[in-house]
Amino acid sequence: MSDMLALDFMRNALLAALVVGLAAPMVGIFLVQRRLSLVGDGLGHVALAGVAIGVVTDSSPVWTALVAATLAGVVIELIRARGRTSGDVALALMFYGGLAAGVVIINKVQGAQTANLTGYLFGSITTTTRADVVVFAALSAVIVVVTVVLRQRLFAVAGDEEFARASGLPVLALNIVLAVLTAVTVVVAMRVIGLLLISALMIIPNAAAQQLSASFRSATWWAVGIGVVSSVGGVATSYYADTASGGTIVLLAIALFAVAVLGGVLRKAVATARHRRAERHPHEHGLECGHEAVEHGDHVDYLHDGHRHAAHEGHYDEHAPPEYDAAGTRPGRGRGDRAGRHTLEDREEVTR
């Protein structure tokens, strides 16, 4: 560990990975919500054209890429807002045009065997300078602040554009803000994991987080955690295993996704085994159902023919009275008891 941290370029690389791992999933969750997971990929293509312009004009590729990706992001939103069916084709033209122009220009200027091109496409984190890290950290800070301040609004617009517009939210403006945030994320991440893989760090941590959470808030936290672990962990792994950092980060994120899926399945299985479903009844418990409501910890139970029903997902659970819970035993009269705990004392069961 300390040998890695003793190297200047590795310290820069790890810092860059940290800020990217933090910022990318925060923006990505809204892309997942809008079902636009691949937009980041497209903006990455266009950013390459920006890099090429930077190479040709001998200016900093980070800023020209930022301008190109931002413009493309805004154009995408304007096309979407017009709701034209040809929009899809327009996006394809823009994305592949950007990638092709970038490759052609960079090869023309620097020769076919340029390491520079590969560096932008797949990341070259070890060439990150201290100045780069400062720029990335500043841009990431902007991303984090804007997404935190506007997260409820971005959530509302991404979830139900029609309602957001009816309630008076500036839908187009918020969509453009999200497009610009995506463009900035692409540029910040291009050195770390490369333009062709950047979308992965925006999307995969969120896909994993969805398996582990039941609310938007907790999904955001999980995604940021998984993003940071895979980007910093990926860079460290690539140092010891001598692998490409960008690819390693993405593979690590996918491995975490697999673990999250497994964890989600296990948790669900345990929850199913530990709770008992109540019998089905056609009405819904609530203020007007006529059954007495009883506080039970953090929720409300309804007294239904002498036993307690608590809402759970699409059904009701049998909840034992607290004294039974404390003793660790269950009353043996739950008719919906699927675990087969009925005993001979349960008369109802015997006569059936």
Next chain:
Amino acid sequence: MSAAAPPPVVDLRHASFGHQGRPVVSDVDLTIAPGQVVAVLGPNGSGKTTLVTGLLGLSDHLGGTVEVLGTPLARLKDRTRIGYVPQRHTLSGGVRATVQEIVATGLLATRPWWRPTGPPDREAVRRALETVGLGDRARFDVDTLSGGQQRRVLIARALVAQPEVLVMDEPTAGVDEASQVVLAGVLRRLATSGTTMLVVTHELGALRGTVDRVVTVDAGHLGFDGTPQEYAAHQAERARAAGREGA
């Protein structure tokens, strides 16, 4: 306050609405007084949704005059005064969200962008969920709710900003029996508390007893306009006429 009658909630004169410059409903005259519960009936594609979404600025206002809450539509700044319950069969998007997270979005337009959620907002969300009978499910993942419950989440989202009129698009369509009963109860409670409602539906069904005026839209024009009793008589009359023709 002055003794003058309050302005009508909705006042349309020769109004037409449509999409991309093409009118879908035209020449509509409709005045809705505060507290009225109006059902807008009509077959699919008749233009009834275009009519009500026109009041929300979601379809284009192409002609005539449209006043909502005493203000010309284009000058109505605070859109949360009109609560909107869109026609959606499911709430689940690409990501997880809890019931209270969804309902809280109804309040966003009521405060400046930089102000975070405060205790009064949380209280408003809690009250809206109580009103639709989902108070015990605030922290549930919306994906786990039934279709009818999700519809009530949409109603709570529209109610949370305390609108003066509620516009609902097919709130009862495709909802199971148990939920229809609860849903009808919710609408009845809102009607009793004096909420003005404009409900688009293709059948009165669950709304019977709550609605006090029926308007029909057919092929882009307003047809029948009267009480539910008159509507029933009108329907019977038409059925008889059709029977005579058939004989």
